[in-house]
Amino acid sequence: MxxxxxxxxxxxxxxxxxxxxxxxxxxxxxxxxxxxxxxxxxxxxxxxxxxxxxxxxxxxxxxxxxxxxxxxxxxxxxxxxxxxxxxxxxxxxxxxxxxxxxxxxxxxxxxxxxxxxxxxxxxxxxxxxxxxxxxxxxxxxxxxxxxxxxxxxxKGLIPADLDTWKQRRKVITPGFHSLFLEAMVKVFTDCSERSILKFEKLLEIQNSETKEIELDLEAEFSSLSLDIIGLGVFNYDFGSVTKESPVIKAVYGTLFEAEHRSTFYIPYWNLPFARWIVPRQRKFHNDLKIINDCLDGLIKNAKETRQEADVEKLQQRDYSSLKDISLLRFLVDMRGVDVDDHQLRDDLMTMLIAGHETTAAVLTWSVFLLAQNPSKMRKAQLEVDSILGEKKITLECLKKLEYIRLIVVEALRLYPQxxxxxxxxxxxxxxxxxxxxxxxxxxxxxxxxxxxxxxxxxxxxxxxxxxxxxxPERFLAPKPSEGIAGWAGYDPSRSPGAMYPNEITSDFAFIPFGGGPRKCVGDQFALLESTIALALLLQKFDVLLRGSPDEVELVTGATIHTKNGLWCKLKIRT
Incomplete structure (x- = not known):
């Protein structure tokens, strides 16, 4: 280097x-x-x-x-x-x-x-x-x-050279099509409900009288997002909300190493024999092997059950009848794309690391902001009550949860990842x-x-x-450019049908997922899972910070997150 x-x-x-x-x-x-x-x-x-x-x-x-x-x-x-x-x-x-x-x-x-x-x-x-x-x-x-x-x-999408990126982008982007995202709504909901059920059980065990518990919600969101990425991207249930396993520990070890490398001043890991001499590097390579072995097994299974089809047919599948609706299944089944296992593993690893960290951070800061603004939290809860009631979340429900969606993007504006x-x-x-x-x-x-x-x-x-x-309301109304040369201002009508503000509506003043050809392909996946998780949390609980907001220390690594967790009090809504 x-x-x-x-x-x-x-x-x-x-x-x-x-x-x-x-x-x-x-x-x-x-x-x-x-x-x-x-x-x-x-x-x-x-x-x-x-x-x-x-x-x-x-x-x-x-x-x-x-x-x-x-x-x-x-x-x-x-x-x-x-x-x-x-x-x-x-x-x-x-x-x-x-x-x-x-x-x-x-x-x-x-x-x-x-x-x-x-x-x-x-x-x-x-x-x-x-x-x-x-x-x-x-x-x-x-x-x-x-x-x-x-x-x-x-050579996953983020670090890939230009030629590799062009090839992989053409293959991966079609996988995030509308029917896949619609099918993912059930995965997002099931995983979020798993977290809610865990909180309710903790309430029963720890404090049944006051209906209040203290939790590190950042850690809980991290487990939730890991489960979602596992099921949605490569059809593997980490189950990290309720258990630990060698694979889960290896994933977190790899995440910590990615953050360590992004922030350490000297790339000592490139030195000869560092991977054998330095303990944390030995652990990292062992973690990487555990994950790669897991991914190799999933890739092998997907290829053995391959159902080859053209892109158009894959995008029109009846996902409600499929047992495996993961992105890996789509990539393996795509006709004419005989990608080697190593490249597939790179793609999956990239989405695992990038997707996990971002979603956990978005949810963390959304709650941090709402806990300091009780009136906005109440407004969000009333919207959830009126739209959801006792119904299961669907894509049509999400389109009506306007204020929840705006909270998510406002958190991304203030704490970009x-x-x-x-x-x-x-x-x-x-x-x-x-x-x-x-x-x-x-x-x-x-x-x-x-x-x-x-x-x-x-x-x-x-x-x-x-x-x-x-x-969050700022995104509802246009903001003129006020004579700023070359900037078109913010206009939500500029991107018809978009569920969330983006670089088009803001003319690149709001770019939480980048913009242009190398924009993050999983932006809608991340936004939808964040919206569902936040809506279901607010449907069941009031959330208060355990202490003062000033006590929440900021740590910047691969994302903006907290030093010691986001400790909150969860109270059953009455």
């Missing part, structure tokens, strides 16, 4: 493995993010459109040497782009994406981050993001992100200047590494009103 990869490791997925106490959900201005030693770093300023500069942190000798090295080695390669001189010390303390926000307000929508011996381009503008992700998508790849994930995901998208220019390009940027744009050379800050886009005071407040 090259020097650039070494520098990016702490920030590739999300700005580094940092822990900070969370402020309240509304992020009033200004909000301190306290460090573990009680000191107060620079503040998040988000409420107004003011370009007030954040306080500049004091540079030490190492910081000054780092920035001199940047200017000498690579600073000139990015021309006259506004420059934020990042301190090496900013790698420690709070997550880097908070600093990226401060520098965004100070330097604008496109700026150069001079960090150590390399410079990076930070993008916080929907017009520029649209250029990179959709209009000129094949001029960029995933750079160092692919380097980190390849040992785990192989991940908060940064990574790209590397394959050839020289010229980026648009962005809002209040250079009219002539900015030339970038081949090899330039880019951080598209989803966090900045979603909380930009230029594209969202009250950007740091929890307002």
């Amino acid at each position: 090259n020097a650039l990869a070494l520098l990016q490791l702490p920030t590739v997925i999300n700005g580094g493995f940092q822990r900070v106490p969370l402020p309240r959900s509304t992020f009033p201005t200004p909000v301190p993010f306290f460090e573990s030693n009680g000191t107060r770093p620079s503040l998040i300023r988000c409420q107004s459109t003011s370009m007030e500069k954040p306080k500049t942190s004091k540079r030490n000798l190492l910081d000054n040497a780092s920035n001199l090295l940047t200017n000498f080695l690579s600073g000139g390669r990015l021309g006259d782009m506004p420059t934020a001189e990042g301190a090496v010390s900013d790698l420690f303390g709070r997550p880097l994406f908070f600093s990226l926000y401060d520098w965004f307000l100070e330097h604008g929508s496109v700026y150069k981050l001079a960090f150590g011996p390399k410079a990076f381009v930070v993008v916080s503008d929907p017009v520029v993001a649209r250029h990179i992700l959709r209009e000129n998508a094949f001029s960029y790849d995933k750079g160092v992100l692919a380097e980190i994930l390849e040992p785990i995901m192989g 991940p908060p940064l998208l990574i790209r590397r220019a394959l050839k020289a390009d010229k980026l648009p200047g962005g809002y209040m940027g250079c009219d002539d744009g900015y030339a970038i050379p081949a090899g330039a590494d880019i951080f598209i800050s989803v966090f900045n886009l979603h909380r930009s005071p230029y594209f969202w009103d009250r950007p740091n407040e929890f307002e």
Whole structure:
């Protein structure tokens, strides 16, 4: 791995493995993010459109040497782009994406981050993001992100090179068709009800009088999402809500290693003999073998029972009569696609890791936000009561659960998973200047590494009103562009039939699943399972935080999650 990869490791997925106490959900201005030693770093300023500069942190000798090295080695390669001189010390303390926000307000929508011996381009503008992700998508790849994930995901969709990605995307995308998603509603419901039943049994055992229990809902959501991914993607019931097994332990071990590699500063796992000498690497490879053996068995079984058909016929199957309705079944049965087992395993591993973490995080932050807004929780519960009653959830029910769906996407706006998208220019390009940027744009050379800050886009005071407040209703009404050149504003009618706001309705100001050709193929799968799980939880329980919101500490790894869990009190609704 090259020097650039070494520098990016702490920030590739999300700005580094940092822990900070969370402020309240509304992020009033200004909000301190306290460090573990009680000191107060620079503040998040988000409420107004003011370009007030954040306080500049004091540079030490190492910081000054780092920035001199940047200017000498690579600073000139990015021309006259506004420059934020990042301190090496900013790698420690709070997550880097908070600093990226401060520098965004100070330097604008496109700026150069001079960090150590390399410079990076930070993008916080929907017009520029649209250029990179959709209009000129094949001029960029995933750079160092692919380097980190390849040992785990192989040539799955996320880390795959462009040629492999094009081939696999054509095969996998048809699998997420409407009838499959409709059939998945039953899987999502059954798994969610399994969790609800567990909570009810715990209530009976622990505290039958007050009808109240305390649970780490983040851990419960993690188990739930793992069960859903297992059944929906490769027809395997982990049963992790109620039990443990070597496969479940191996999955979590692999997830932790993926997060570790995304945040550790030195890729020691690439050193000769590390996989045999370093205990955690020995464990990782053992975990990987357990999972791969499990996947190999499932792939073998699917191939032995193959029912080959054309894509159109596969998409018209009667899924209600099928015992195996998994995505693996679809991929194996597709006529003309004789993919080898290794590639199938890479595809499944990618969906297992990417799909599991995202859904658990979305549900965690949805509950965190609702628990601080009882009136919004009550509104959501009334909607669930009126739509569901005693009925089973169907796709038609989900279409009517408008407010629940908006809560899910508002949680994704405030806590995007991940908060940064990574790209590397394959050839020289010229980026648009962005809002209040250079009219002539900015030339970038081949090899330039880019951080598209989803966090900045979603909380930009230029594209969202009250950007740091929890307002699910914001997605109901159009927001005009107000003269911002190149941006079409937010308009829910721009994507007819869409159940959830997306990059089209927001013109790339809201990109929780990316956008363009390399947008996440499982976006609707993740959104639907989150909606169902949240609806069924609120149907049965009132949810309160066990302590103050300030006690919930934020940890950034592969996703934004908590340090010690989201401990909540569940009370049976009366």
